[in-house]
Amino acid sequence: MKILFVADVFGAPGRRAVETRLPSLREELGADFCIVNGENAAAGRGITAKLADKILASGADVITLGNWTWGQSDAHRASALRCTTASR
DSSP states (O other): OOEEEEOOOOHHHHHHHHHHHHHHHHHHHTOSEEEEEOTTTTTTSOOOHHHHHHHHHTTOSEEEOOTTGGGSTTGGGOGGGSOOOOOO
């Protein structure tokens, strides 16, 4: 099994990179599972439910979180708090 880990998606530039590059990168590397660290996805402080959904839709199977997780008021609603079960 090949695992791709994308570290520290930071703000809008990081989100754009994930959204545009992750699908083809998974294919290029033959990654079976993709982990993305999204704790800084919302302008460098936390994650929102909307941003978590976008990261998952881009091809992440799970989003890891850290000390800035709760930096946004709706972080508790983020689907990043669960693993997707979509098969690839």
